Amino acid sequence: MQTVLVTGGAGYIGSHVVSQLLADDYRVVVVDNVERGHFLSLPDKAEFYKLDINNTSELEWILNHHRVGLVMHFASYAYVGESFKHAFSYWNNNVAGTLSLIEAMLKAGVCNMIFSSTCATYGNHSELITEDTPQIPINPYGQTKLAIEQMLRSMAISKHQMAIVALRYFNAAGCDDMRGLGEDHRPETHLIPCVLRSIYNQEENFPVYGSDYNTPDGSCVRDYTHVVDLAMAHLQAVLVLRRGKFKAYNLGTGKGVSVFDVIKACEEVTGKEVSWKLANRREGDPDSLMASNRLAELELGWIPEYTDVKEMVESTWNWMLKNPLGYKDVKVPSKRVSKEPFVRDWQEVEKKKRAAKKIKARIRINAMKRTSRLKKQHR
Numbered sequence: 001m002q003t004v005l006v007t008g009g010a011g012y013i014g015s016h017v018v019s020q021l022l023a024d025d026y027r028v029v030v031v032d033n034v035e036r037g038h039f040l041s042l043p044d045k046a047e048f049y050k051l052d053i054n055n056t057s058e059l060e061w062i063l064n065h066h067r068v069g070l071v072m073h074f075a076s077y078a079y080v081g082e083s084f085k086h087a088f089s090y091w092n093n094n095v096a097g098t099l100s101l102i103e104a105m106l107k108a109g110v111c112n113m114i115f116s117s118t119c120a121t122y123g124n125h126s127e128l129i130t131e132d133t134p135q136i137p138i139n140p141y142g143q144t145k146l147a148i149e150q151m152l153r154s155m156a157i158s159k160h161q162m163a164i165v166a167l168r169y170f171n172a173a174g175c176d177d178m179r180g181l182g183e184d185h186r187p188e189t190h191l192i193p194c195v196l197r198s199i200y201n202q203e204e205n206f207p208v209y210g211s212d213y214n215t216p217d218g219s220c221v222r223d224y225t226h227v228v229d230l231a232m233a234h235l236q237a238v239l240v241l242r243r244g245k246f247k248a249y250n251l252g253t254g255k256g257v258s259v260f261d262v263i264k265a266c267e268e269v270t271g272k273e274v275s276w277k278l279a280n281r282r283e284g285d286p287d288s289l290m291a292s293n294r295l296a297e298l299e300l301g302w303i304p305e306y307t308d309v310k311e312m313v314e315s316t317w318n319w320m321l322k323n324p325l326g327y328k329d330v331k332v333p334s335k336r337v338s339k340e341p342f343v344r345d346w347q348e349v350e351k352k353k354r355a356a357k358k359i360k361a362r363i364r365i366n367a368m369k370r371t372s373r374l375k376k377q378h379r
């Protein structure tokens, strides 16, 4: 499985995964309509097609032409607020788009997919969320993502026996500023870049939506996960893809960080004070959302490395200082073929294989530990 097709690879999380895949010696083909992504976030080594995933026949051609073995599917609209106003676009882009992608995959004989799902499929739950927590989404965005999961679940058990891993991200944050990658959504709705932007622009009255939630400091609590850790999880997920199986994993740290914690971290990193003011609660904002990541640890061997929110703030701030206007807007070519021919370094490949073996061993050890823990509990 050498060639990976990444849909939405010019977006925030997709571009971090593309970069990690290339570092791990995969050949990468990106399909993105660049409606919400940035061409300049893509490394030269990634082949690129400016294409909408609803274009089934072109997708099929790309899958065949590049002999793609695995699809990582990030392309999606992902704003909760917007999904209420433009529900049709969300169902059309996210669900119909994925259906088109699946059709192209079936025609090209590609059966492996890692899908970007979300904690928004769960809805409101005050306890730690496990993969078995009922999925009751409270907004159209979460509903479309749950519908896609259900669709993929049936594709796995159908005669096509697709191999699917759905990764349910909690709040992605931070960036790989060392590789020149950042977070640049337009408009930005994520808390960390929004607070930092208000500091950068010396704005006043940054709105904090509610301080009477049932949380230690009254503000909403979320589970922030470093995007570099998320990227690593995708590589680990490749190892658990199995024909005829659909598996879902939560990707979070299990650590709750409140809005006021984020503001404090931003002040500490930048050395500047945030001018904030209290605003009314937003409809549908749960008190807290936190992941249990035990399954990802046990089965993927995934242990997030950057769990301190200050590390996420720091990388975001560094990138913002270097790119105050975000990624530059450039004329996007309809296609870019990698200038650097892909040459496999076999020593590197062997190194990667050894690393994969280590991960598998870690998964086995985790499973053994778990079994003995369970045995002890039952005694």
Ligand SMILES: NC(=O)c1ccc[n+]([C@@H]2O[C@H](COP(=O)([O-])OP(=O)(O)OC[C@H]3O[C@@H](n4cnc5c(N)ncnc54)[C@H](O)[C@@H]3O)[C@@H](O)[C@H]2O)c1
Residues within 6 Å of the ligand: 007, 008, 009, 010, 011, 012, 013, 014, 031, 032, 033, 034, 035, 036, 037, 038, 051, 052, 053, 054, 073, 074, 075, 076, 077, 078, 093, 097, 116, 117, 118, 119, 168, 169, 170, 171, 172, 173, 185
């Ligand atoms: N960012 C988060 O915190 C978060 C949390 C949970 C889940 N997710 C999921 O992760 C994925 C990536 O999120 P992100 O923050 O990187 O989003 P993003 O908007 O930065 O990236 C999405 C990319 O997909 C592309 N795209 C959208 N529709 C397309 C289409 N029809 N055809 C081709 N390209 C299309 C956009 O141009 C963009 O480059 C999404 O599926 C999102 O639902 C994100």
